[in-house]
């Protein structure tokens with residue numbers, strides 16, 4: 001009998017799962033650099049903290065958001081837009097950390113979109129109960145570039161729909177380190193996130209964080 005004094009860290013297997021033409025889930029793709037990624041995330045949110053924004057319809061979003069990069073996505077009672085400045089500080093959003101840019105470019109290339117250079121990263125924090133209703137990402141001028149979406153922390157169910165809101169979405173469970181890429185014929189597909197279930201993640205605690213990379217301009 002051997003004593004298991006040094007339990008192995010669970011094996012992390014990267015694999016590629018097609019979702020639709022132009023869309024793929026890269027399982028565990030962000031796991032290998034997770035520590036540097038989370039350190040970079042922390043440095044961004046020290047300067048531009050997460051906040052719950054208000055929709056043009058006057059609802060307070062359950063998901064808390066912030067941004068880094070040249071442009072940041074904001075919503076307030078006057079509408080949705082990309083803005084070079086963080087409205088909370090009236091200063092530029094924090095620069096996009098190099099580890100973020102590299103991860104996004106590598107994931108895009110792996111999904112068949114070489115030379116992706118994002119200029120915006122929308123960061124979302126979900127606490128238990130937070131959800132994101134079905135929507136299209138269409139505020140970007142550049143619809144040739146894909147969306148690269150990195151999941152960290154608690155697991156969630158991602159909803160991946162069609163080109164019309166009425167199409168029933170696929171339910172895609174996503175875990176820490178999974179990356180979803182959609183572009184080309186899938187670029188304008190509806191998507192959302194089901195209400196987050198309670199739980200505790202060893203690195204991020206009681207939340208899920210999503211990094212959504214885009215080329216806006």
Ligand code: SIN
Pocket residue numbers: 122124132149158191192193210212
């Ligand atoms: C988004 O659609 O911007 C975020 C999607 C997600 O949190 O997985």
Ligand code: FE2
Pocket residue numbers: 135136137191
């Ligand atoms: Fe989105």
